[in-house]
Amino acid sequence: MQERGIVAWMAGNPVAANLLMLVIIVGGLASVDSITKEVYPTFPSETITITVPYPGSSPEEVEEGIVRKIEESIQDIVGIEEIRSQALEGWGVVTV
Numbered sequence: 001m002q003e004r005g006i007v008a009w010m011a012g013n014p015v016a017a018n019l020l021m022l023v024i025i026v027g028g029l030a031s032v033d034s035i036t037k038e039v040y041p042t043f044p045s046e047t048i049t050i051t052v053p054y055p056g057s058s059p060e061e062v063e064e065g066i067v068r069k070i071e072e073s074i075q076d077i078v079g080i081e082e083i084r085s086q087a088l089e090g091w092g093v094v095t096v
Helices: 007-010 014-031 059-074
Strands: 047-054 084-088 090-096
Touching: 014 084, 047 059, 059 084, 059 090
Parallel strands: none
Antiparallel strands: 047 090, 084 090
């Protein structure tokens, strides 16, 4: 029975396999300068989550002390379609 496929062909033709490897390496080295590199890349984000710890507080205190203040300060920003918030024991979460 004869094996078929690219792996079997490359195993039978080591020169072709080495040439292909060389082409891939040279192509990668040639393109390394044209690749965009960023430490902190910018990307469009549909949602922003603000999480604030408030240790030892009840959900009511978190709502009054944190969540409502964040909601009030960001509600007039242009482009915000929806604001969701959660007041939990010890922390609050606002999703914009």
